[in-house]
Amino acid sequence: MNRRSSKDSRQNIIDAAQRVFLLHGYEGSTMRMIAEQAGISVGGIYLYFKNKEELCLLLIDERLKEFSEKIDAALKKIEDPIDALREYILLSIEYAKKHNEFIITQSREKGFTFGIDIKREFFKRQKEVIKGIIFKGINKGIFVNCNIEEATRVIMGVIRGFVLSLVVDPDNLFDARQCSELILSGLLSRSN
Amino acid sequence: MNRRSSKDSRQNIIDAAQRVFLLHGYEGSTMRMIAEQAGISVGGIYLYFKNKEELCLLLIDERLKEFSEKIDAALKKIEDPIDALREYILLSIEYAKKHNEFIITQSREKGFTFGIDIKREFFKRQKEVIKGIIFKGINKGIFVNCNIEEATRVIMGVIRGFVLSLVVDPDNLFDARQCSELILSGLLSRSN
Amino acid sequence: MNRRSSKDSRQNIIDAAQRVFLLHGYEGSTMRMIAEQAGISVGGIYLYFKNKEELCLLLIDERLKEFSEKIDAALKKIEDPIDALREYILLSIEYAKKHNEFIITQSREKGFTFGIDIKREFFKRQKEVIKGIIFKGINKGIFVNCNIEEATRVIMGVIRGFVLSLVVDPDNLFDARQCSELILSGLLSRSN
Amino acid sequence: MNRRSSKDSRQNIIDAAQRVFLLHGYEGSTMRMIAEQAGISVGGIYLYFKNKEELCLLLIDERLKEFSEKIDAALKKIEDPIDALREYILLSIEYAKKHNEFIITQSREKGFTFGIDIKREFFKRQKEVIKGIIFKGINKGIFVNCNIEEATRVIMGVIRGFVLSLVVDPDNLFDARQCSELILSGLLSRSN
DNA sequence: AATGAATGAGATTTCATTCAT
DNA sequence: GATGAATGAAATCTCATTCAT
Missing domain, CATH: 1.10.357.10 (Tetracycline Repressor, domain 2)
Incomplete structure (x- = not known):
């Protein structure tokens, strides 16, 4: 497993989220998809973003x-x-x-x-x-x-x-x- | 119970679905929203359309x-x-x-x-x-x-x-x- | 449409029900299936049988x-x-x-x-x-x-x-x- | 929350499903019955099995x-x-x-x-x-x-x-x- | 007697979010 | 920080039953 700095992890998730949102839209994308795309666990996303909406907004x-x-x-x-x-x-x-x-x-x-x-x-x-x-x-x-x-x-x-x-x-x-x-x-x- | 002809009901649902889909997109729209908008029960939609996807496609x-x-x-x-x-x-x-x-x-x-x-x-x-x-x-x-x-x-x-x-x-x-x-x-x- | 006597209708439904139950089991059979098989309306069944359970029991x-x-x-x-x-x-x-x-x-x-x-x-x-x-x-x-x-x-x-x-x-x-x-x-x- | 290993949970669900299916048959059994029997939430079953059919087949x-x-x-x-x-x-x-x-x-x-x-x-x-x-x-x-x-x-x-x-x-x-x-x-x- | 549109309760399934580890 | 099992609320869908016509 590649340890990442906190900042890298955050950006990594944002980038993954973008790829997923682009493909499936907001409602059509799941946190699991994003986690998979980012190569981390589902819970991991919540360490950096309050929830799905905030993640999307920040993106x-x-x-x-x-x-x-x-x-x-x-x-x-x-x-x-x-x-x-x-x-x-x-x-x-x-x-x-x-x-x-x-x-x-x-x-x-x-x-x-x-x-x-x-x-x-x-x-x-x-x-x-x-x-x-x-x-x-x-x-x-x-x-x-x-x-x-x-x-x-x-x-x-x-x-x-x-x-x-x-x-x-x-x-x-x-x-x-x-x-x-x-x-x-x-x-x-x-x-x- | 508001009785309508089958044809009226169908069109009524399509029109309601359109208003809802327009507002929320496909994934963001729920059958309940559409039913409410059409003034019928959720189950009622399924008398006329096989499922959400078919409803949208026909629309x-x-x-x-x-x-x-x-x-x-x-x-x-x-x-x-x-x-x-x-x-x-x-x-x-x-x-x-x-x-x-x-x-x-x-x-x-x-x-x-x-x-x-x-x-x-x-x-x-x-x-x-x-x-x-x-x-x-x-x-x-x-x-x-x-x-x-x-x-x-x-x-x-x-x-x-x-x-x-x-x-x-x-x-x-x-x-x-x-x-x-x-x-x-x-x-x-x-x-x- | 073939008018049937009340007794014929009843028997007709029982026979239809049997064919359907045989194929799909009790829970897997629907009143609609039975109605279609019998060539009558769904509501029609209820003129002769109190409900699905009674129909099956009588059968x-x-x-x-x-x-x-x-x-x-x-x-x-x-x-x-x-x-x-x-x-x-x-x-x-x-x-x-x-x-x-x-x-x-x-x-x-x-x-x-x-x-x-x-x-x-x-x-x-x-x-x-x-x-x-x-x-x-x-x-x-x-x-x-x-x-x-x-x-x-x-x-x-x-x-x-x-x-x-x-x-x-x-x-x-x-x-x-x-x-x-x-x-x-x-x-x-x-x-x- | 009763935490179990993934493997234990899976087997636990299978065993519960068997008891329920045996009693009520496939169509007569509900995911809720199985979940209750297994002592987990309904959604939890879907972490381990794609759907009811797959659960039964695997069992x-x-x-x-x-x-x-x-x-x-x-x-x-x-x-x-x-x-x-x-x-x-x-x-x-x-x-x-x-x-x-x-x-x-x-x-x-x-x-x-x-x-x-x-x-x-x-x-x-x-x-x-x-x-x-x-x-x-x-x-x-x-x-x-x-x-x-x-x-x-x-x-x-x-x-x-x-x-x-x-x-x-x-x-x-x-x-x-x-x-x-x-x-x-x-x-x-x-x-x- | 007969219809079939409509309902409402309940089924299966999905998923954002939480939390024990 | 990080995991992923688990939940609960809500979504889609089904169907026995009712009832206006």
């Missing part, structure tokens, strides 16, 4: 934070709004592909209210990021002078659609890069 | 068929591809709003395989419908000469994104009509 | 009485104890083959007590019949002067074993006639 | 194997076919008395097919054992030169009848030893 929280940080780090280096928006979209999709579709699609578990605050906060934050990019683009005369609020909603909607397609209809995906170019083409001022 | 089947028929009926009367595509998008969203979001979002139930055939068939059918519209539009010179397959995927993706937003982030929806105009604007040939 | 009673009468009628015409015993054994097996294995084998249902009085009465009665035959045979010097009580038990045991084999291991039955000759050979006095 | 399997081994061990030490056959019959009845009647009598459960393979295999094996004894007895000139197949069927039938009587009509049993002597007397060559 969601961790992923959303990780994603936010990744986005922030990437955008810090980019000046051009076009590049920034493209990067945002590509990163979103890439991250979703890697491990996060489940966060978006599981929102129905526990009657919509499950993790609702965390998610609301996250969406609000992302909205601000996108709005910032568009605002800058319009100011610079690169993007058409559109309704920023509305454009942001469209962009988040398209990304969501792409991510959902990953789950629901993976045989009919359009390319992530095309997805970003499509959105950009709608925003670019005619003079570009 | 999905019914909705998808109903939607397909609605789409077919609406498009039969429309000649102009622009109008047809707009109608398709608006109907999709309207129908989803009314009762169908859950179908799209529940795909993780039972390890992704739940109702997979029914859904695949449905998506295939809808893809053909959209492709038909675009093909006609291009032939008539109304739409730009784009990659039909790819354009179809984008359209389905955007609709999906809109529908998912209904569930996940209903405070930040963009307007259904705007959604359709956005898509159309991308397809219209510059000469329009 | 057992009817069969055991029918069998007793058949035996009595057959034996009345027979003078020779050898013939009588042979006939008794052959009739028992024939009757069991036709429809009655279930009566013997279902005694474990409802914790042994199910129909216990009826059966006890029946066994007592049959024991008397067999004892009568043997007594007569001994008196006439045809049978060896054995312990009548004991011989009767053996005979009933062998018949039971044969009947049980019908159910449990039908590929390895010995012939009914051989069964009777076996028993007789044990009883016949050496001088025969 | 049958265990008993039949145990019996087979007991027979094999006993017969290994016995040279004389008379002693061997007597021992076989006495052991069969003794074992049945102790805990096994239910195996023979429950064959109607689940429409006759329940555990059919296990039982068929068992009967086949026992048939071979008996045939072996008789063959040896005939070869040695101790038994009459009878039809071995047929004699075996008779023997198995008589044992079955005795066992069934244990269940159905325990007030009218003939003695186990008498049962074996009866069978032997039929087989012994007149010169003995």
